Amino acid sequence: MNKEQTSQLSNLKKSVAPYEKNDRKASIRQLINTLGPLVLLWCAAYFSLSVSYWLTLVFAIPAAGFVIRTFIIFHDCTHGSFFKNRRANDIIGTITGVLTLVPYQQWKKSHSIHHASSSNLDKRGIGDIWIMTVDEYIAASPMKRLYYRIYRNPLVMFGIGPIAVFLIQYRFNVKGARRKERMNTYLTNVSIVGLYALIVWAIGWPAFLMVQLPIVFVSGFLGIWLFYVQHQFEDSYFENEEEWSYVMAAVEGSSYYKLPKLLQWITGNIGFHHVHHLSPKVPNYNLEKAHNNTPPLQKATTITIGTSLKAIHFRLWDEEHKGFVSFKEIKARLRNPKVSSKPLKVS
Numbered sequence: 001m002n003k004e005q006t007s008q009l010s011n012l013k014k015s016v017a018p019y020e021k022n023d024r025k026a027s028i029r030q031l032i033n034t035l036g037p038l039v040l041l042w043c044a045a046y047f048s049l050s051v052s053y054w055l056t057l058v059f060a061i062p063a064a065g066f067v068i069r070t071f072i073i074f075h076d077c078t079h080g081s082f083f084k085n086r087r088a089n090d091i092i093g094t095i096t097g098v099l100t101l102v103p104y105q106q107w108k109k110s111h112s113i114h115h116a117s118s119s120n121l122d123k124r125g126i127g128d129i130w131i132m133t134v135d136e137y138i139a140a141s142p143m144k145r146l147y148y149r150i151y152r153n154p155l156v157m158f159g160i161g162p163i164a165v166f167l168i169q170y171r172f173n174v175k176g177a178r179r180k181e182r183m184n185t186y187l188t189n190v191s192i193v194g195l196y197a198l199i200v201w202a203i204g205w206p207a208f209l210m211v212q213l214p215i216v217f218v219s220g221f222l223g224i225w226l227f228y229v230q231h232q233f234e235d236s237y238f239e240n241e242e243e244w245s246y247v248m249a250a251v252e253g254s255s256y257y258k259l260p261k262l263l264q265w266i267t268g269n270i271g272f273h274h275v276h277h278l279s280p281k282v283p284n285y286n287l288e289k290a291h292n293n294t295p296p297l298q299k300a301t302t303i304t305i306g307t308s309l310k311a312i313h314f315r316l317w318d319e320e321h322k323g324f325v326s327f328k329e330i331k332a333r334l335r336n337p338k339v340s341s342k343p344l345k346v347s
Contacts, residue, residue: 012296013247013278019290020081020281027082030268030285031092034073038066038099045211046203057214064218065266071100071223072268072284078108079280094184098191101166101216105184106173115280118231119253121319122241129157129228131238134318134330149327152315157228162220229308230255230273232324235301238317250277256291256300257308264288274300 041063048055076082077093090104097104114127124131132140132148140148150156171189173182200208237253239245257271264271272287275297282290291297314324 012251012294015294016275016279016282016290016297019286019293020279020283021286022081022084022283023285024083026285027283030073034066034069035099038063038070041066042211042215045215046207049207049210053210056211060211060214061218064215064222067100067215067219068222068226069266069268070096071102071219072270074100074102074104074107075111075268075270076283078104078111081281081283094188097188098195100219101192102170103181103185103188105181106170106177109177109181110174115277116246118277119236119238119249120241120244121238121317122244129232131232131317134316134320134325137316137330149315152327154312158221158224161224162217165224166216166220226257226267226270229303229311230257230270232311232314233301233303233308234310234323236324238319238322247278250274251297251300253277254300256302258302258304260305 041059045056045059045063048059073082074093074096077089077096080086080089082092083089093104093108097107110127112127117123117126118128121133130148130151137145137148171185173185177185196208196212199212231254233255235252236255237248239248251274254273254277256274259267259271268284269287270276270284272291275282275287275290275294276284278297279290311324313326315327316325316330317323318325
């Protein structure tokens with residue numbers, strides 16, 4: 001990358017700085033129009049149990065959408081962008097973390113690492129989805145290849161993943177966690193148990209499970225899907241440390257997920273992921289403004305619901321040809337290493 005390109009990228013980051021200012025009234029409005037409907041939809045799902053479970057699911061699915069929207073508030077709090085006051089971010093972040101089953105301090109730390117190393121092939125493993133390169137996969141043992149194939153299987157990633165991550169993984173502290181992080185995880189777990197116990201006491205555990213389980217699963221599935229497609233798409237960006245650029249990783253390694261307006265609102269504008277990675281301090285309600293008023297950002301890779309489905313077949317990153325490949329296409333290389341000189345394309 002030459003000096004001119006470096007200067008242009010640096011100026012791009014400066015151009016979104018005006019949108020980093022949060023608006024307390026807008027943040028409070030978002031809390032109300034997110035948590036209010038979530039509670040109402042949860043109650044509607046419960047009362048509909050006496051009518052039809054299909055009707056319960058009709059209420060549970062949009063409730064899951066508002067859990068995603070709650071998570072975006074939580075997400076902004078971890079970046080210190082939802083409120084100007086740090087303590088306010090920590091309090092609201094912890095509360096929304098209880099509602100979304102994610103410990104605030106634990107996720108804040110891992111997510112900051114994700115932002116600092118996104119698309120960096122030499123710094124994978126924390127706060128991201130596991131990606132192996134073609135060469136790593138070829139050099140791996142049969143057991144590691146099998147484990148990776150199971151991990152990347154859509155049924156595992158999007159079916160078992162929501163339960164494994166949100167109900168199990170986040171209940172434990174990571175190795176080496178500091179006291180503040182450990183205590184916040186304990187507080188989150190105790191609060192979840194207390195909240196759930198109170199609801200079970202009020203309505204009974206069968207009704208609670210019939211309402212809460214589909215909400216947790218659908219919101220977890222959607223959350224993992226959003227994170228997956230916003231970094232794994234055609235023409236994505238991955239580089240080793242010596243060639244890696246923070247701004248390039250943001251603009252080319254994060255997609256613009258163009259969703260219908262209702263879904264864009266429900267997901268808290270997180271589809272403007274390239275803007276968010278360029279400047280995490282931009283609150284979610286300013287992401288679209290930053291995108292619309294910064295012409296270079298409009299050149300980011302745009303994906304839609306339809307085109308994003310191709311990402312299901314993305315399995316390995318081909319460093320030589322700068323693109324994703326499927327397991328099916330890599331079999332030829334495993335049988336005959338000489339074919340590695342031939343470009344691979346995801347079907």
